Amino acid sequence: MIARLFSRRAAAMLGRNTVASCLAFAVSFSVLWVLVERFAVGEVLAATVGFVVANSLHYLLGRTWIFRGTDRAVGKGYVYFLATGGMGLAITMGLYALVLEYTAINYLVARVFVSVFAGLAMFTINATLNFRRL
Structure with a gap:
């Protein structure tokens, strides 16, 4: 498993x-900013809405470009993606809420910071479990 994660194939998928x-x-x-600044929605709720919208876009890109050639059915793959997305949402929003609560970091900067950690975890999960390409 470790060798597959550090292969050229994995590097190409990680790049995409x-x-x-x-x-x-x-x-x-963008959704986060618009909801907070224009509609006075709370930061964590706005980030959650933005996450769900963006995750749906990411699934389409994952299915057609990042992990192309997967043999998992579209509907089943989307259900798995939503399930792993729920894990990603929990990781992202949990870390985001902690960073907002215990630091003076701006909510937008905090969202960027948290996304790096959550993104790498989600790539690994999707590449191995959902799309089964590694």
Whole structure:
């Protein structure tokens, strides 16, 4: 398993995942900013909404580009993706809430910081368990 995670194939998928994650994060970040600044929604709720919207986009990119060639059915894959997305949501929002509570870091900077850790964990889970490409 470790050798597969450090293979050229994994590096190529991680590269595509990084591009897709940046796009999805931009969507998530935009939703967060609009909901907080324009609609006075709380930071954690707004980040959760942005996360769900962006995660759906990320699934489409994962299915068609990052992990292309997966043999898992679309519907079943999306259910798995939502389940792993729930884990990602828990990791992301848990860390985000902690950073907001115990530091003076701006809510937008905190969201960027947290996304790096959660993103790497979610790539590994999706590459091995959901799309079964590593």
